[in-house]
Amino acid sequence: MSDALPRQVAVRVEGVGKGYGAGERRVEVLRAIDLDVAQGEMLALVGPSGVGKSTFLHLLGLLDQPDAGRIELFGQDIGALSARERARWRNLRIGYVFQFHGLLGEFTLQENVAMPLLIAGSGRRAAMDRAQELGMAVGLSHRLEHFPDQLSGGEQQRGAIARALVAGPTLLLADEPTGNLDSATAGAVFEMLRNLHLSRGLTSVIVTHNAGLAARCDRILRLTAVGLEAA
Ligand code: ADP
Ligand code: MG
Numbered sequence: 001m002s003d004a005l006p007r008q009v010a011v012r013v014e015g016v017g018k019g020y021g022a023g024e025r026r027v028e029v030l031r032a033i034d035l036d037v038a039q040g041e042m043l044a045l046v047g048p049s050g051v052g053k054s055t056f057l058h059l060l061g062l063l064d065q066p067d068a069g070r071i072e073l074f075g076q077d078i079g080a081l082s083a084r085e086r087a088r089w090r091n092l093r094i095g096y097v098f099q100f101h102g103l104l105g106e107f108t109l110q111e112n113v114a115m116p117l118l119i120a121g122s123g124r125r126a127a128m129d130r131a132q133e134l135g136m137a138v139g140l141s142h143r144l145e146h147f148p149d150q151l152s153g154g155e156q157q158r159g160a161i162a163r164a165l166v167a168g169p170t171l172l173l174a175d176e177p178t179g180n181l182d183s184a185t186a187g188a189v190f191e192m193l194r195n196l197h198l199s200r201g202l203t204s205v206i207v208t209h210n211a212g213l214a215a216r217c218d219r220i221l222r223l224t225a226v227g228l229e230a231a
Contacts, residue, residue, distance in 0.1 A: 009072075010171065010203035011037035011060060016069035018055055029055050033069070035221070035228055042197050042204045044214035046231055047223035053207045054175055056223065060205060061173045062090050073171060091116050095164030095202075097174040101156040103148035103163070110135060110144040113162045120167065127166075134162040138192060154185035161193060165200065172197065172204040178213065186210065 013035040019028040029052040037043050047053055058064040059071060062078060071078050073089070081089065090096075103112045114131035118124065135144050138158040148156055157177060164172065177193065178186035190213045197204045206217060214220045214231075222231035 007038040007040065008074075009036050010039040010041070010074055011035065011205070012070075012072040013060075014070045014072075016056075016059065016066045016071060018052070018059060018064070018066050018068075030059075030066075031227065033228055037203055037205060039074075039203050040201060041219065042194065042202075042206065042217045044217035044220045045205055045207045045223060046209065046211070046214055046220060051223050051225065053223055057173050057175050057205065057207055060171075061094050061096050062086050063096075088120075091120050092167045093169050093171065095161075095167075095169040095172045097157075097160050097164045097172070097177045099176040099179040101148065101160040103156060103159055105148050108145050108147060109140060109151065109159050112148065112159060113166050115163060116167045130166055131162070134166045135159075137165075137196065138162045152185075153181050154189055157181065157189050158192065161189075161196070165196060168200075170201075170203060172202045172206075174204070174206045176207050176209065179209065183210075186213065190216065 013033055016030060016033040017028070018030040019026055021027055033056065045053055045056070059066050065079070078086070078089070103109070110128060110131045113134050114127040117127035117130060132144060135141055138161055140155060140158055140162065143151060143155055148159070151159065161177070174193065178189050181189060193206070194216055196202070208214050220231040221228050
């Protein structure tokens with residue numbers, strides 16, 4: 001591919017505002033946020049606790065809707081999607097990793113990883129095969145039959161990442177994915193995330209408090225009460 005080709009914009013945020021509550025209890029969290037993330041970029045989002053990083057990621061991940069402004073993902077104005085289309089985007093096109101792994105305790109790791117495909121209506125066999133591949137990709141082939149409470153913190157987070165990627169999303173959103181891990185484990189999980197980002201051609205937005213991990217991303221932005229700024 002020629003270097004002269006401009007990179008496509010994967011995420012475009014224009015004038016986005018979001019608050020919670022009504023009347024005297026109303027809290028404005030995000031005001032007039034603008035952001036472009038290029039296709040293939042891995043963006044680190046940092047900023048103090050309570051500033052609105054999770055709120056912002058929820059908007060990108062279609063878990064919540066802005067009060068003002070517009071968000072485009074891969075050229076699609078997501079405000080124009082029906083509820084059904086939004087659910088399908090969330091399930092198949094967006095991988096979301098939270099600080100707490102969220103694996104379901106009554107299912108094996110492989111079943112947990114297969115869950116997005118099962119929900120989307122894939123056959124069990126195909127979903128379980130695909131989950132096995134993803135389990136391998138995150139280094140958990142030997143843990144597929146285990147239940148979440150039999151896994152270490154790092155393994156649980158690897159499982160959550162495998163589940164986020166099993167349906168082949170193009171956008172990966174991770175909200176402090178290594179926030180609960182000791183620093184060596186956090187470094188290893190982050191390295192894996194970076195490698196998966198590259199090998200799968202993802203566009204990624206990663207919220208992290210860890211400056212060393214943020215520095216491994218392509219770009220760092222800081223969210224403050226005023227807005228987004230280069231960090
Ligand atoms: P961060 O992830 O940067 O720590 P959050 O996005 O979680 O920040 O929260 C930003 C602000 O919005 C905080 O003041 C928080 O209390 C408030 N907030 C978050 N979610 C809700 C909600 N569902 N209802 C009311 N306030 C909320
Ligand atoms: Mg948060």
